[in-house]
Amino acid sequence: MSERSEPATSSAEPLARGERMDSATEAFVAHRNLLFTVAYEMLGSAADAEDVLQETWLRWAGVDLATVRDQRAYLVRIATRQALDRLRTLHRRKESYVGPWLPEPLLTSPDVAEDVELADSVSMAMLLVLETLTPTERAVFVLREVFDLAYDEIAEAVGKSAPAVRQIAHRARSHVAARRPRDVISPADTRAALQAFQRAVETGDLQDLFDILAPDVVLLSDGGGRKQAILRPIVGAGKVARLMTLGFKRLEVEVTVEPVQVNGCPGLILRLDGEIDGIVAMRVEDGLVSGLYFVRNPEKLSRVERETALSR
Structure with a gap:
């Protein structure tokens, strides 16, 4: 076209x-x-x-x-x-790709978090849901649900008819609705969970970390074959808590944790001896951490020392 x-x-x-x-x-x-x-x-x-x-x-x-x-x-x-x-x-x-693939994290400004729809659409959890769509479904969903483009405009962009785009949009919405976080969590609740997680990492207290994890929490770690990372998802509060606390205890370096805004949501920058080692983003449901996304691939950390402007 x-x-x-x-x-x-x-x-x-x-x-x-x-x-x-x-x-x-x-x-x-x-x-x-x-x-x-x-x-x-x-x-x-x-x-x-x-x-x-x-x-x-x-x-x-x-x-x-x-x-x-x-x-x-x-x-x-x-x-x-x-x-x-x-x-x-x-x-x-x-x-x-070696191990789980996670989106490239972005350091974002407070105004992104204030736009609830934009923050939700660029969150790590939502981007992973969008990964389960076909390319055309993903384009239609993003243009319609996030940027509110008219169906005829989307049709021109993806090379489909407007009626076909309506059907694709309906299918994509249903697909995303079945997989997205169940509740809209307030930024305050997410920050509280993040602060508890930060204290647990800094103190190495297994119980503190266990207490804020959902029973079926999933940890995904992306090293891209360039840094050590877990090559498969880890499921369950006990396994995730032990892995996180023991992993940091074994490091013979200074570990520091800095709260930041990652993809419109609270996140953490982890530094080892002052050098950025990774980004932790999380998904919070019912006040508990249900998803942890740990990005260590150096190729995906180039934007975490400066804010990236996003808009709709």
């Missing part, structure tokens, strides 16, 4: 090349955070999302702006197509 929209009804004369490029740059910069967020939610990788932005810019720079009715929708359409292409490549890459 062509990326060119129908000609606008404006009678404005074509822009001179320099003026057109300035206008194109201004529009792209204005929507850059939105485009990054779209690409990141589809891919779970900031590095790949940045590549999508570069590809989007190259295509946008060649567009006749006089033919574009809605610059935001047009840019989202380009970015979605580029992300879909890359998502299929990522799927093949993940098939040979």
Whole structure:
């Protein structure tokens, strides 16, 4: 499907090349955070999302702006197509990934947490749920449920008819609803669980850690074959508590824990002798930690020392 929209009804004369490029740059910069967020939610990788932005810019720079009715929708359409292409490549890459694959964590600003829907959509737990969708289902779900695009706009972005997109959206919503966290937990409850987890890690108290874990808690650890990590999910409060406390006790280095905002939710940066070793994000349900996501792969830690701007 062509990326060119129908000609606008404006009678404005074509822009001179320099003026057109300035206008194109201004529009792209204005929507850059939105485009990054779209690409990141589809891919779970900031590095790949940045590549999508570069590809989007190259295509946008060649567009006749006089033919574009809605610059935001047009840019989202380009970015979605580029992300879909890359998502299929990522799927093949993940098939040979060493151990569990987790999304690349982002250090986010407080305003992301204040937007409850945005924070939920970029949380580690939700991104893992989105991983269970097909590429087209994921694109449709993200564009409709998170960014509220019209069905006809989504249809152009994914190369489907509007009725087909409605069916895909319904199927994706049902799929996500069956797998997403059961309750919306307040940030205060999540912070309380995180603080308890932090104290348990710092003191090595097995009972303190056990008390805040759900009976069926799941720990996923992503080292990507570059750092030691658990190669399969660990399930159960007893197993997870013992693994976490004994693991840190065995380290003959100084372990420090710093509370941060990770993907719009409270998280922890773990440092060994002052160097970042990993990021811990968590899923909280009914006041207990039901999911722990420990990212140690160095390739996924490049953005945890500076905030990443996200927007809808």
